Amino acid sequence: MTVKDYGSSTQPANVQVIAPATLNAGYTFDAVYEGNTFTVTVPEGGVVKGQRFIVPFIPPAVAEATPIMANASIIPLNPPNTTGEDAIPTGVWRDGLCDCCKFGPCHPSLLTACFCKPILIAQLLTRMKMTWLGQRTHFRNSSVNLSDSRTEVDQRWKGTFCNVIVVLVIFAILLTVVFPAPTLDDPTDPDAYDNLSAEEKRDLSINKSLGALLGFYFFYLMVQLRATLRHVYSIPEERCLCLYCGSNPTDGICCSGDGRNKLCSAGVPVGWEDVLCAMCCPLCSTSQMARHTVDYDYRRATCCNSVGVSSYMDDEAYEGIGSGGVVGEGSVLVV
Numbered sequence: 001m002t003v004k005d006y007g008s009s010t011q012p013a014n015v016q017v018i019a020p021a022t023l024n025a026g027y028t029f030d031a032v033y034e035g036n037t038f039t040v041t042v043p044e045g046g047v048v049k050g051q052r053f054i055v056p057f058i059p060p061a062v063a064e065a066t067p068i069m070a071n072a073s074i075i076p077l078n079p080p081n082t083t084g085e086d087a088i089p090t091g092v093w094r095d096g097l098c099d100c101c102k103f104g105p106c107h108p109s110l111l112t113a114c115f116c117k118p119i120l121i122a123q124l125l126t127r128m129k130m131t132w133l134g135q136r137t138h139f140r141n142s143s144v145n146l147s148d149s150r151t152e153v154d155q156r157w158k159g160t161f162c163n164v165i166v167v168l169v170i171f172a173i174l175l176t177v178v179f180p181a182p183t184l185d186d187p188t189d190p191d192a193y194d195n196l197s198a199e200e201k202r203d204l205s206i207n208k209s210l211g212a213l214l215g216f217y218f219f220y221l222m223v224q225l226r227a228t229l230r231h232v233y234s235i236p237e238e239r240c241l242c243l244y245c246g247s248n249p250t251d252g253i254c255c256s257g258d259g260r261n262k263l264c265s266a267g268v269p270v271g272w273e274d275v276l277c278a279m280c281c282p283l284c285s286t287s288q289m290a291r292h293t294v295d296y297d298y299r300r301a302t303c304c305n306s307v308g309v310s311s312y313m314d315d316e317a318y319e320g321i322g323s324g325g326v327v328g329e330g331s332v333l334v335v
Helices: 108-115 117-127 158-177 198-232 272-280 282-293
Strands: 012-017 028-034 036-041 052-057
Touching: 012 028, 028 158, 036 198, 036 282, 108 282, 117 158, 117 282, 198 272, 198 282, 272 282
Parallel strands: none
Antiparallel strands: 012 052, 028 036
């Protein structure tokens, strides 16, 4: 099978491949990347046909070969990139962008995404140990990888949910009490605005500006969240690659590959896919991130706590990431 290039000019440490058939652990087949044929060994747990999984890219000194299948019996097995029944998948999203009703139309995470999306965003930020400004918490010394929030030392993320609620309350007061939008006698009348007093015109202008600022704030948080999830769980972009116009998608659109650009407060490369999902389908994107970080088949969702799920451990979002040196933050460079 062929591994599609992501545009990188250097050979990455890991690649994502698609299983050509349902195989048990230990079976091998050959894949091709940049003209190099290398042997893929099915990881522990086995794979099912069409499943994506991550393997190290080690090109052997042999010619391209066809997939090798063993003659032993083949049975469907569980995905390899999980460590438990409710572990978070790596290398691929848990489900699709439009699977919002996977758990029914009355599921708490979907209702929160529909009717109070900022609350769900705050819960996701807390799960990922990010601040209310979209920053990731990590060590501050030069010997530590600044893109790895598993090395976090500060506890700012614990106040994220409350801080976002405070922002919502402040803007609600400003928009409804301090600078309320005046009611136009006839919105269809082109002269309705001119009939407003100078104070009403001022309040309307400030009200619109504050509303736009609040909308941009949560749009920015969604972009940082989605880019962080893709980075932490090694999920490459699959769409919008044509918008890079020949540049390397792994570098993102607003920062270099090391994610140090000040425009990206999360410290990870932000892709076009992250921006367009947050802009065009914020409800679906937020709901997908919620379903990816928690398996609601095994966990009970709730609307009324800081993480949106009952009995959540602080390090749950990062459990197993980087174990074994194969799968870790930012490890997938091609798909």
